[in-house]
Amino acid sequence: MKYLYSFIFLIGISLSIYSQTAVPTSSASDSAAETERSMPSPLPSPPFPMSDWSGGPVIGEAPGDAPDYLMKFIQKSNPAPWATWNKTGIKIFGWIDGSYNVSTSKQTNSPMSYDLVPNMPVLDQAIIRIERDPNTEQTKKVDWGFLFDNIYGIDYRYTIAKGIVSDQLLKHNNLYGYDPAQCYGLIYVPQVAQGMLIKVGRFISPADIEAQWAPDNYLFSHSLMFTVDPYTFTGVNITIRLHKQWQIELGAHGGNDMAPWCNSAQLNGLAMVRWVSKNNRESLYGGINSMGKGEYTNEHDDLQMLVGVWGHKFNEKVHMMTEAYYLWQYNAALGGTAIDGPVTYGQGGGMGPILPGLSKAIGLVNYFQILLSPKDYLSIRNDGLDDVNGNRTGYATWYSSHTIGWSHHFTDFIIIRPEIRYEQAWNDKNITPYDNGTKKSQSTAAMDLILRF
Numbered sequence: 274m275k276y277l278y279s280f281i282f283l284i285g286i287s288l289s290i291y292s293q294t295a296v297p298t299s300s301a302s303d304s305a306a307e308t309e310r311s312m313p314s315p316l317p318s319p320p321f322p323m324s325d326w327s328g329g330p331v332i333g334e335a336p337g338d339a340p341d342y343l344m345k346f347i348q349k350s351n352p353a354p355w356a357t358w359n360k361t362g363i364k365i366f367g368w369i370d371g372s373y374n375v376s377t378s379k380q381t382n383s384p385m386s387y388d389l390v391p392n393m394p395v396l397d398q399a400i401i402r403i404e405r406d407p408n409t410e411q412t413k414k415v416d417w418g419f420l421f422d423n424i425y426g427i428d429y430r431y432t433i434a435k436g437i438v439s440d441q442l443l444k445h446n447n448l449y450g451y452d453p454a455q456c457y458g459l460i461y462v463p464q465v466a467q468g469m470l471i472k473v474g475r476f477i478s479p480a481d482i483e484a485q486w487a488p489d490n491y492l493f494s495h496s497l498m499f500t501v502d503p504y505t506f507t508g509v510n511i512t513i514r515l516h517k518q519w520q521i522e523l524g525a526h527g528g529n530d531m532a533p534w535c536n537s538a539q540l541n542g543l544a545m546v547r548w549v550s551k552n553n554r555e556s557l558y559g560g561i562n563s564m565g566k567g568e569y570t571n572e573h574d575d576l577q578m579l580v581g582v583w584g585h586k587f588n589e590k591v592h593m594m595t596e597a598y599y600l601w602q603y604n605a606a607l608g609g610t611a612i613d614g615p616v617t618y619g620q621g622g623g624m625g626p627i628l629p630g631l632s633k634a635i636g637l638v639n640y641f642q643i644l645l646s647p648k649d650y651l652s653i654r655n656d657g658l659d660d661v662n663g664n665r666t667g668y669a670t671w672y673s674s675h676t677i678g679w680s681h682h683f684t685d686f687i688i689i690r691p692e693i694r695y696e697q698a699w700n701d702k703n704i705t706p707y708d709n710g711t712k713k714s715q716s717t718a719a720m721d722l723i724l725r726f
Contacts, residue, residue: 310334317647322491323489327582328545331520332461332512333410333514333517344364362405362406364403367400367725367726368398369400369723370399370723372493374717374719376717377714379391382715383618385696386431387494389618390448396426397426397721399426403421405418415460419457421456422453429450435537437453438450438451438452446613446614446616446621448617453475454475455474456474457472471509472511473509475507476510477505478503481502482594483495487721492680493678496636497657501665502578503562505530506527508525521545522543531573543563554586556584559581562579568602572611572624574605579598593641596637597638601633604629611623611624631662632661632664634659636659639655640654648683649679652678655673657671659672673699674697676692677693678693679691693717693719694719695715
């Protein structure tokens with residue numbers, strides 16, 4: 274099976290490289306003729322982290338204007354050498370995200386994410402992205418693209434994939450580390466249905482309201498359900514536009530957070546559907562995010578996931594998004610994928626005992642947003658996670674967490690997000706999952722600072 278995955282991966286990358294030399298780039302006139310392909314953006318971004326509902330990339334929208342502030346500044350001061358570069362459509366940009374939290378826990382904030390470390394300033398993520406967006410707004414020419422994300426910081430602990438520089442976490446349990454979290458090629462074929470986008474490589478799991486990267490989230494911290502679901506897949510993902518309001522995704526990958534060539538990989542399928550109402554006030558996105566054999570293998574999860582997201586816009590200043598999922602796998606370990614090495618902030622120490630048979634988890638989250646100004650919004654998040662067997666967090670209990678946060682853009686490239694949060698485990702009084710198994714609840718006040726470049 275690993276040879277099949279490797280073959281698919283290499284074919285996709287070869288297609289991407291071939292397209293860079295053999296396929297002409299779309300012209301501005303092509304894009305202008307296709308403006309009716311896209312629906313208007315339902316949300317203002319900034320200040321919101323997104324301008325559209327879940328389920329992107331949306332075929333038919335113009336290529337995004339990447340916030341490559343550093344490159345634009347350099348080009349403005351000395352434009353002549355950059356004329357040829359700009360024609361390629363390739364962008365290089367990124368951000369730095371640091372944070373501090375005050376917590377009632379002293380040893381660890383786990384299972385909270387990403388602010389794992391209590392009462393100490395940390396570098397959450399420093400990202401450099403290199404990308405080119407294919408122009409899916411036009412319908413005449415095949416186009417190409419790619420994306421390469423590099424992360425350094427403590428957040429690598431959540432994105433790392435077994436078989437891809439993973440020893441720094443899975444064997445050594447280093448607090449800080451590096452991860453090439455996304456690396457994929459794209460081919461856009463407008464002649465299939467109303468457009469088809471083929472993605473091959475390593476990519477973020479398509480489900481979820483929340484995202485792995487700081488600028489793409491309403492709040493600094495994450496819901497408990499997001500903490501324990503799939504982060505990245507490596508394989509093939511095909512998005513097909515059927516209508517302005519309908520898209521489908523079909524794909525295959527080697528399982529959550531592992532390379533297809535590692536000894537835990539298993540073939541999994543993906544099938545998702547996206548629908549948006551004509552007035553763009555309602556959206557549904559969901560389906561099978563991952564489905565295969567679902568066997569915990571060689572100390573690693575193979576999470577199976579059914580998921581659905583509903584977006585609703587009340588008016589120009591108020592909207593909300595709600596997500597629910599069902600996770601399961603077989604013969605899993607208590608606490609999930611094993612992290613060896615010394616215990617660091619509540620994680621590590623090797624594999625937990627095997628839980629025979631089916632292990633499952635149910636997650637639910639609601640995000641409620643109020644636009645305060647062109648630079649500010651308020652976000653209220655309520656979420657719950659039922660870790661029925663303890664496979665996801667190490668404790669068989671129902672959790673709830675409640676967060677209120679404010680996001681303020683000083684400029685397009687400087688953002689702060691203060692928040693306060695309370696969470697609790699609700700099952701047997703003897704179950705104490707917080708602060709290294711000593712408390713039933715946890716309160717935090719936190720803030721992060723995002724600097725984009």
